[in-house]
Amino acid sequence: MKFLLVEDNPDLAAAVCVRLQLDGHTIDHAGTISDAIAFSEIGDYDLILLDIMLPDGDGRSFLKQHRDQKRDTPVIVLTARSQVSDRISMLDLGADDYVTKPFDHEELQARCRAVLRRKAGAAQTVLQLADVTFNPVAGHVTVCGKAVSLRNRELRLLELLFNAPGQIFPKQKLVDRLFSYDEDVSANAIEVYIARLRKHLEGSALKITTLRGLGYRLDHG
């Protein structure tokens, strides 16, 4: 996915960029509202992440301008305030959703997917690996041409493996991605999800290989 991040704090911007790139997303960064407008006119973004307090004005004015120009790129607001009244006025101005700083990246991505799902007709990437297709936004998976229904965690696990076939994922890393940090789960909790995923992928050319003591790997062909 292609993101535009509008955030004036360079440290936070760098951190968010690194994090999103790590998941294979493309991201442009604008530090001011005028930059953001320039970027959004040229670039074809799937999503805009917008900070509210910017050096040359309020992020809400960008939002208003953005909507007045009939652009339908979804906007998720990054707000530092937690007051509900603030949140509501943001949604009234046409933001699709918001997250409160400091935000959980898994939650941010879940919200991005939810927002994109709601946008009917938005161009959605369908990934294919051997005889399995995967639409990460819609959460649609087909195995040998047949649609398979996966739960959210199974989908996210599949996405991780799908994005890096052949790469070894240690159990603990998968746990950290699938479970929130306040859940007390052991590394073995991932085995349940691996087992389910294997069952879903039965009959396809995709195999999840267990490497004892190292973790899991997605092999195809």
Add this chain to the structure above:
Amino acid sequence: MAEPGQVQGSLRNRLAVTLIGGAALLALLLFFVVRSYAAQIAQQGQDSILTASVSSILDAAVLRDDQVEIDFPYAAFSMLTTPADDQVFYAIYRDGELLSGYADLPQQADRAAPKQFQTAQYDGKTVRISTAARTLLGADVRTRITVSVAQTQDALSETLNQISTNVASFGFGFFMLAVLLSFWVSSVTIAPLKRLTTSVTRRGPQDLRPLTKPVPSEMLPLVNSLNTLMRRLNQSLSQSEDFIAEAAHRVRTPLATVRSYAETTLQRVDKEENRQALRSMVRAIDESSRAAGQLLDHAMITFRADHLEHEDLDLGDLVQELVQRLTPVAEMKDIDLVLQIDRPVRLIGDAILLQNAIRNLIDNALKYSPSESVIEISVTASPHPQVAVRDQGAGFPSDEIADLAQRFSRGNNARGTIGSGLGLTIAQDVAAAHGGSLTLSNTAGGGACVIFSV
């Protein structure tokens, strides 16, 4: 509850007692003044009749051949007739010798210049005596005649008694009227003070607006200093609120940076002890930001609770919007949010507060629910508009249910889950502000059930 102040006397009683005492003194004074005035008038009446009687006798005295002759005029005694049958006595002296009448009738000591009136005891009775003298001149004689007429005072004292009784009952009536007036006046005087007290007492704890109702001038200094105190309190309150908001804002952006880097690094490092440290870091950040957020929300809610917005809203729509907003978070744990709405559930309330409260309840359910479970949220209209949130978690510890909604109190089984413990407090405060309540219980299956009703 504030400590009761020391009581010294009562303004109302003091005022009433002073007024009643004054009225009693006035009534007594009135009684004596009127009575003595009446006595004086009555005495004057008796005196003038006695004088007329004496003069008529003196006028009738003639000197003939050196002899004094008096032909008593009939009127001299008849004019002294009274309804009380007062007795009349007389004595006539010629140069100190009794000519006629009662010899023992008290005489003036100084015969040369007798006092016109005197009151004396005669025959065991009080009499009023009028005396006058006349000098009669003959051919070569010059003689002096003194006439005294006395009358008992039965009629007079009867009249006086009557007047006294009347004056006394009039005075008593006046006094009773004054007592009633005193109570009324003291109540009326104290009333503005009572009104002021009521209007201050009725205020919510966060209502620090100045008192603007007109008050009597004597109370103005009190009201002014009260208003000054409230303004200072309000100032320091809003200053601290602004400060908290600003502080939270300043802290949140760097926290977000730290959290993002921690998450990124977590994906890059392999050494388990480093990963453990990073996870703790993220947890600590989440905990602090959640606590800061809820503290702010709570401050906002206590502030708003006294200035409730009264909007006509649909509780179903409000909850539906919340559920939609929380679905991505629920999905991450594969939790299904099942929403049942008994439409329409209209009510008058503050949308921001209600949303915050219900959000806290669903947040709680999400936090304590296991993966792949169901949270049921039902909105019903009767008997009261209410929202019930039921999860399939461990439920509330039964011995702690009562204390759970207390601020900062968290259940025993909450260790290891991020939260500041303000969520239920916020929900309870909002329910109370809308005249409703928050009920905690456990479902038959063991999960927690929270019912928020307004």
